[in-house]
Amino acid sequence: MIQGKILKVSGPLVIAEGMREANMFDVVRVGEKHLIGEIIEMHGDRASIQVYEETAGIGRGDVVVSTGAPLSVELGPGLLSNIYDGIQRPLEAMRQKCGSNIIKGIDVPSLDRDKLWHFEASVAFGDTVRGGDVYGTVMETEVIQHKILVPPGKKGTVIEIRSGEFRVTDRIGKIKFDDGSVEEITLMQKWPVRVARPYAHKLPPVEPMISGQRVIDSLFPIAKGGTACVPGPFGSGKTVVQHQLAKWSDVDLVVYIGCGERGNEMTDVLREFPELRDPRTGKSLMMRTVLIANTSDMPVAAREASIYTGITIAEYYRDMGYSVAVIADSTSRWAEALREMSGRLEEMPGEEGYPAYLTSRLAQFYERAGKVICLGSDGREGALSAIGAVSPQGGDISEPVTQATLRIVKVFWGLDSSLAYKRHFPAINWLNSYSLYRDRLNGWFSENISKDWMDNTGKLLKILQSENELQEIVKLVGVDALSADDRMTLEVAQSIREDFLQQNAFEEDDSYTPLDKQNALIELIFSFEAKARKAIAAGADVQSISELPVREKLGRAKAVPYDRYKTEYAKIDAEMTEQLDFLVANKSE
């Protein structure tokens, strides 16, 4: 056991001497209270340690003990529905053990050691297995079947296997590897968080991750296995967008990382998700969710780790062949944690005091996303999508974290405070947001939704773009200067903004819109446009068209419950024809 003594304490950074034998990135326990820390630099026999807990009360001469292992997470049944802190300590179990505040140095195992799981073996005695093969399964929750995998990189023969009720640490079997070693298999394994879990190979993402959020799915879609970022100033609705994605995305599992954000927001997820039903399975959303919470009042060093803890858990489920989404709110706080440690290490700062390695660290994180063929003989596919919120200071996206993120991610949902002030939510600015997956997903959309999908959504963007140009003219010379056709374009654009893009996350029938309903709504708006333009050609004026009673019906079309939208939309469409015909008829008289 390597033991050193503390020389220097400065906030979360501790320097200890007598650590020559220790490895870089080993986890150490600091002081009498056994605070958890990690070695991040070595100079001779001095180790710089970042401590994941508050260091008040630590002083020179206190003992530091190396555990000899890197920062790791426990992987096994029991992760789902749980809430962990940044270094995977279970917060609910901690609450039961030490009350409503977080006490230093507390030791609670990440996975419940007493709980029994029913294990069903999938291999038999004598079978040859290799890394990634499914050894057996456990029904972790009603919706997720947890697969116990043979550790990566090895090949061998099953020499013992049994089904039954087990604790996570109980032996369920043995494998004799080709190199002669014998390994006991348990339901639980450990994995270092800073090392990406291996897969067979990566695939291009070609299937959309459907969120039920109209502006996202139709204009700026993200692929399963893709990456996206949501930058926005405070109050622009970042958190609501992230929560909506966590609730409604059509993935098998969600890992939600609350990184340096509000405590009440995590509580909200924790209290609300068990009540919500997954639209696909009809079961509680909590059954497919893992929460990682490092709230802004928790120690800053653990914020740096929380992102890695989250994505490692996500990779673990991806390896079972699931589609997983990692949602991190907010990566800016993670970058700030990096900056704080870098400052304490007296490193030369890059832009705005952030360390020079900010970009490469961000890239490493987002590169762990992707659609992959998993290890194992069955060639199953898994996908890991990563969505990170960014909180640029003052909403100015020219700052280093946003810029570094934009260089990596493929989808940019730019939130805009001026839209938020108008209560246009989600406040995703359609003029500067983009998705580089649009073309790649075209095939899927035309096959599964409508062959016009790409044309239609492209047309939406085009109309919104023309609106922007026309508005410039209106601001200078007034709306009267526009031709009737251009005024109609403004009307349609308004309808797209209000009747399609705006979506109320807090209203039951509006919060989630399935793709076919989204498509029907787009077609309904375009049908209105086509009919109205015909009416204008026949002499109707734009003002009376905008005052037609059916416009209000169109405005409410998005909130029509899913089970009767087809009949309702047909009715609205018929009313449009009727009212516009009436308008034209009366005009010509």
Place this chain on the structure above:
Amino acid sequence: MIKEYRTIEEVAGPLMLVKQVEGVKYDELGEIELPNGDVRRCRVLEVNGRNVLVQLFESSAGLNLAESKVRFTGHGVELAVSDNMLGRVFNGMGEPIDGGAKIIPDKTLDINGTPINPAARFYPSEFIQTGISTIDGLNTLVRGQKLPIFSGSGLPHANLAAQIARQAKVRGSDSKFAVVFAAVGITFEEADFFISDFKKTGAIDRTVLFVNLASDPAIERISTPRMALTAAEYLAFERDMHVLVIMTDITNYAEALREVSAARKEVPGRRGYPGYLYTDLATMYERAGRKMGSEGSITMIPILSMPEDDKTHPIPDLTGYITEGQIILSREMYRKGYMPPVDVLPSLSRLKDKGIGVGKTREDHAGTMNQLFSSYARGKEAKELMVVLGEAALTPIDRLYAKFADAFEESYINQGFYENRTIEETLDLGWKLLALLPKSEMKRIKPEMVEKYWPKS
């Protein structure tokens, strides 16, 4: 046994270096005894071998390197708390300054507190009626929320905060409440305004005041808000009271923090503020809330003045990322004479959605709120256009919106500091104003609500 050191090596600004110490811990509280017998306090910022860097809480005047003695107390900065704190006045370091007796402590608590386990929080959802339409109707405050007021120099944020303290109540409950007030580097006059307002309403008996005035040492300000929050936590979570914490002005606090950071020659973040300003502010703001095992709650209203009314300045910016919304005061409204001059559009309460509606306020609340916001936004846009192009250039419907925006400012926003409106009065006023617009424009409100509440002319 407590050792005394005469090894002060350096004093520079708020920092002091002590050499050859033994067994001193990070964040420990120290006492410096001056040659004339004065005792001043300090805190360990860094332990480096046998040297420690400490930060003074008071001025360094009269400190003498050769003669002064330093001793370390073996614990962090603490506050003695008890029920008897109510009605008392303390300085920024938690010592009574009202001439009364010392507090006989029920407990002494570390002023840094400990993070609340998010699994042990209750999500705040109890509606607080402040009697102010722009808050109750549009930016609803709930128990356990942290809702700052972003103000600017010369704007009446003090009057607004006092109005909230005076009128705030949770309807249908008679639970114990208390006010904890932290004056952080404000002028005597401003502090006196609050104190006399509390006296006038009799709230002073239920109030704990921590006062650090502009003339007091700036570095003392670093602990003032934490003293106040420690008292608030005790009253809320151990004495089951509903505590309203008002802290003013956070800008002064951040400046004191910057002073220490600059003295330590740390790499600065934006505008010279330290890179850890976010974390530091968060450890204060996050102490608001409700938690399991306790009936009480802490609702926090920090006040900060935005330099140059700039919302993107680091202090309001970082605050906005931590707090659950913000009430922004507007110079334009103030000039028009509309009180309280709340800038409605950028103001926000993040927790409103679960604090309003059936059983809390009224079923039509959410819809009317959204409708008022978007109608006012459209009205303001129309008015801007009108300024450039004249009224004739507006469509008839935009003219109605412009009229609505004027009426909204005149009656809804402008209610004065002494009018206390019930939530029903606020909602009904909202409907009256919306009725200036055609019924078909009520797209944000459910049709059945429009039918039920649309004013009968």
